[in-house]
Amino acid sequence: MAITNQIQRFYTLRGKKINDVYVKNRMGVHNQGHYLSVSSPQTIAKQGTLTLSMVLSPSGTVSGLIDAGSLIFLNDNPLQLASIPFVRIDDGDACMLTSFEIDSLRNPDDFPLPENYYYPTVEQKNVSLSIATPLAELRYRLEKTEITRRIVSSLLSKTEQFLPASVEEYEITNRSNSPQTVTVVIPMPSLVNIVRKISRPREQDYTFLGSCAVTGHIHETFTRDGIKGIRMGSSFCDDRMVIAVPERDDLLIDLQEAFRLRNYNQDLVINSDGRFHHANPIIDGNDYGAAISVTVTIAARATVTFPVAKVLDFPMQKYSDNVSIPRRYTVDFPDVSTRDQLMAVTALRNYSEWLKRTIKIQENILFSLGLSSTYRDDKDGAIMISRLLFNELSYLLSNASVLDTKGQARFLECFDYPFNNSADVDFYSKLLLAVFPEIELDLCKKFVDSINDKDDELRFYHSYISDPVSQQHYLKELQDSGREIGSDIHIYAAKKSEGAVYHDLGSLTFGNPLRDKSEYTWYNTSYWIDLFPKLALRVLRDAKYTGKIDFITENWETLKKGFNYLISLDFDGDGIPEGRAGEVRNTYDNIPFAGVDVYDANLFVACLLAMIRMAEITGDIAEKERFEKMLGTAQATYDKLWYETTGKDGQPMAYYITCTGVQGEGRNTDVFTDQLVGLWQWIAMGEKPFLPQERVVKLLKTIFVNNRTPMGWATARKEDGSSVESDQGKDVWIASNYVLAQMLDFYGLESESKEVYRMMDKIIFDHGNSLNTAESVRPEYEKQVGEKVAGPHYIVASYPRPGAIYDILFLNAIKREWDLNPDSSFIESEKLQVIRSEIFNPQ
Template sequence: MTNQYSPKIPSCTWNRPIGLGWDKPYTVRYASNLDDGPWHGAPLGGFGAGCIGRSSRGDFNLWHIDGGEHIFKNVPACQFSVFESNGTSTQAYALSTQAPEDGSLKAWQWYPDSKGAGEQGTRGEINSINQQQTGEYHALYPRSWFVYENVFQTQLTCEQFSPVWAGNYQETSYPVAVFHWNAHNPTNAPITLGIMFTWENMVGWFTNALKSPQVRVRDDGSPVYEYQPRWGESQGNYNQIVENPEYFGCLLGRVNSDKPLEEGDGTWCIATLKHPGVEVFHHTRWNSIGTGEDIWQTFAENGSLPNYQDTTPAAENTQLAAAIAIRFTLQPGETLEIPFVLAWDLPITEFAAGINYYRRYTDFFGKDGSHAWTIASTALQQYQTWRSQIQSWQQPILDRKDLPSWFKMALFNELYDLTCGGTLWSAASKLDPIGQFAVLECLDYRWYESLDVRLYGSFALLMLFPELEKSVIRAFARAIPQGDDTPRIIGYYMTIKAESPLAVRKAPGATPHDLGAPNEHVWQKTNYTSYQDCNLWKDLGSDFVLQVYRDFLFTGGEDVEFLADCWDAVVKTLDYLKTFDLDGDGIPENSGAPDQTFDDWRLQGVSAYCGGLWLAALEAAIATSQILLNHNLGDRNDLEFQKSTYEAWLEQSRPIYQEKLWNGQYYRLDSESGSDVVMADQLCGQFYARLLGLPDIVPSDRALSALRTVYDACFLKFCDGKFGAANGVRPDGSPENPKATHPLEIWTGINFGLAAFLVQMGMKDEAFKLTQAVVQQIYDNGLQFRTPEAITATGTFRACTYLRPMAIWGIYLLID
């Protein structure tokens, strides 16, 4: 014990009073979209290990334990509780302001929430003076804090984190959460404190009971399938005490059967450190859906538990939970720091029935599902080192005076998606020595690593975990030559009430849109989405080529084998894309159907967006071929032939792009629609060319003119710059079609990409103004830790927990 109380919380967290609600949070634009409401906090858990979420009201409510699946549900038995006595009075609270809605745990006393509405600032400050604050929640992913105020006499803080930091390919995969408690007695009398950690035995819950769920097309044209977890099915589950001289815990398991291990099978563990002067108590089998009196009676009375042990497995239609508690007395001025940990070992992710992958962390802890106690013990041994590693990674950015606090806050918190985005990270293999990795496009469009989205959204992965980034691109390279002639109906036609043509799932040579969905076979069965026929898209092939060359350059420019691995796919996809150049002018034309990332937006002829990406991709392919020639990798004649082919295509295409699209101020949307819309992302190709050190695809003065027009029309003149930049409006900021969808949406990730372009072109102040507008909309309106693809000026959103907003790291890359 020490006499110092100083939990260091960075000044640039997202923070909010504990339990304070939102007056008018954003709501979904379409009823079919997912809207869990604003109670989201920073997730806990390693990449691909499954994660849990705990909101600013203290409840554990997000369960992404089954790879790719989403459950949002408060589980009251999963809880921290605190007892406090100063010798004359006692009190005890479960530390969630959300009492169970099902009537369970009636014996428990629930923590009071902060009162007082008032407008929120970007960091969550209350500006109202009519308030009673019971504490504050802070988040700076992967760390978050609860600071409890005005209820206990003890100054009490709980810091939560998982061992996630840049460049770490081991601990970042661990299925573990650390809860580091700091208790300080500021009074002149002794205080006795008890901290209890309770947890539901959930072994077996997290798998789809429907092993071959039927896929249907919902009202927005997206394919969906039903997910029925085995929620509450606890028969055979049991809890037992585990301890050694240093640590004490409770292992939550299930009676072994003769069947092989399946998804959802394994163990959970809650544990704490043994400490001089600290008593440890336990209860291994209490009724989590009863009144809760079986553990609350003694805990509320004196901070203890009855030390009840019972390893009897649960019968059918019953549930059970475990509890451990510590009790200690703080003398005046004393401080105690003590950790609790939660670990889970559920080693298998199942896609379609029988298609199983082991998770990455099993490379370090084994594959039989029995190691939750070992993982917990490792955390108790190493948590201080882990926290130090996180601080060492974050601190140089946090110390920068040239970056606003709100930017640093959003920069780290947007990384939540690497944990929370249905993330997969498989065990190592000979072909993939650090495993395969994937993040969902979002929770509404539940397929992995959509290539058009990750053109901007993958900057974070590239900069922080470059080997994982290259593993994703290798998966696309393997998929490009493959074909799948399964016929499919295209969902878009249903939304416009037209008859759909049949389309093959995957044409050989076409770059797939995505790496598949959790109900099939991710990495092997690609192009899950059927909203559009992605074989016809005019941006995907270029996106792939640019990301190959980008990943080579930004991971040191020495991994020539990576370029060689991807080269055949580069050739195939560019050849495939060139077949859409129907008029022979050198540039593939858009067909008039939505055939690119803005997949509700019709482009006709040569388009600024897709045409520019094509030019930049040709430059990247030329540079790639030259590197392979320099290193004598591949057939020299073939490489020289391809290089000269791309040079000829580029020479033909470049003047056509200018001739058909430049209007003297900005680049037209396309060459055939006659639209005067200013498209926000019209020069994505130019941004990428300059990013990769390639020749400009448009003259610099024209790029600057177009960019200034975009900033003025799409941002300043669109709702006075309050929301961010709309995708496409007329030069005066008005809509071309007031009923249009994509043009009038503010796409969070596209805005961050546009801001990176502004920085690149010397317009840093404008970049920060644009970025701040979007960040404020997200973090002031209940969208934190579920950042959507799109927001609107009417306070609605679409497609939460989206991949593209991690493009904010592209801004940092350009500033840096």
């Protein structure tokens, strides 16, 4: 029970509340007009590792498979239900460990009388679930027995993070005054040689509809190194799955080599001793799984636990360009003939250490939060922040598109936008730096190297990319007009300008993730002005937090080249690049900017400071002096955005306006929430703020009051608090809300900060978005076509940018360090390394 208490305190739903959160209050997907995002499967756990994991639903069913960046929906109800364990106590009736309402099945492919195929389920009032990602628990209270199904992940283990296995630990408590004989049957559908169908061929997302194979099944039992299990394979591929349990004197184990997924209770009949009644032949035309029965006698008022390992041995990561890349774990388990079984042995031997280390890291996070003045006396608040932090770990399991034998990894922006490591997005998150710093450094290096790339091949952008008719019309109009080819940069232009930073490292739509070519085509990002500032800050940040200062020295010449390209986009010579007037210039690609804009200005000032610091590190005095001179000019231009006025309620407002406009046109006094992003990241790497504290406090108060909506703080609001025109401006971006919350906290506005976090917690955990954090949500409830009532809606899910929440851990520690050493110019790398390692690398 001690472990259960450790997990359930972070987030627990009981009885009817589960249905309220995941069904009644479920957040819908916003129809953007030109695009409707994927409705991600609701999730409480992901069983596996980077690039390969199974999605576990709130009902305890396997509802999806994530394989090398592809999200495969497993919507077939018999398949899902075939992953549900059942239990029999003494000579009573069998009961499935789920509250899934079997008699509600209504799909054409379902059984006409489903109650004839399945055992009764547990009443929802007797079910609870807890989430502390990557851990989860499902608990079932029967008449005199309580059963916990605990999901244990290797993700935060010390040496087996990349093992494609998970362990389910079953904890059974006898609440009666007499011994009980309990049989638990753990079935698992075979996902080997699964059939994938592209779910939306006209869209860019990387999602599939999956169904189990009905031919070629090869199943066999095995005993090895103290465990017993079943291998599920296929005559058509090398992929295999294993389910296994340890041999123990107190456990009676029986193995069912195969059962038909659509014949659950008949094929899994058990005798009075808990053994399976009969074997089932494998006949083509059926989908199959395998099952293990475990029978144990439990003394009165006693508890027994046993683990079950589930292993996915899918050695190759396969992509749309027919490239296959071996997975990382194949290095550790080179013997193909025994690999799957040895992985099961490893999982069952070491899972208790996985669990212990995961809980230790979670305790470190909670302890670290408790050191801050904000949460020292607010245990509930610290628990809330902790679950928000844990939740973002799911990104590592869901979005990884490749992990090769050298440890190279890539991660999707999301399944809707299958670009690898979009730089404008990844900038916000320290998740990789915290958990896998070597992967983070490798990715950062790829973007530095991209500065030297040049590709003059012309391509179409935006809506033209997939519209041959529009392409033809444009080329004719271009010829007739006599305009220069490539001058319409967001329609038809070169792929990549030398000096520019890649937007991404390739799209899965076009091929494998290790091609390292930017393939975002909605806009031409060679002219975006936020990519290099984010990269410069990222390089310095990564070097300081890892202690690899040589990373700066080795890349300094390339960074200077990237900076010089960026400054060439300062067309009006005011010291801050503004890009091309009237054209998309940054990650907010739906918001019109003109002249100097507050988002990029704040980033650019922080970028100049980063370049100055790196020039000091490299000993490049001439460049340091050049950057310092440019800093003065840039700060003077930035300061022109400052605006003080009186709000509609008569209260003072003070903030940097959205943009200056050009020659009197396009000046925009909207209040932009994400206007301190450069300052935020600068402070979070142990550097002193570059804006006056009084000014920052004023603008934070203005944003907090003016930009609030029923669902959080909108990206922008007009100065009277009303809605802006652009959809991105209207929306509530989770990451920018996290940045706002952290800056409010850092500058002493603690109660306001907590309000922002509470709203984000509500979005994620009150609306069934666990392990699927959205990029943004609509500011108010809306009623879309086909919906009966107005409700909340998100834009895209499983997004990396909300990893911005991880900076709360670093900012809190940095604030404490400044309190101790207020006269220091900056916090040394050694101290930053300690902050990270004390939390994420427990000894």
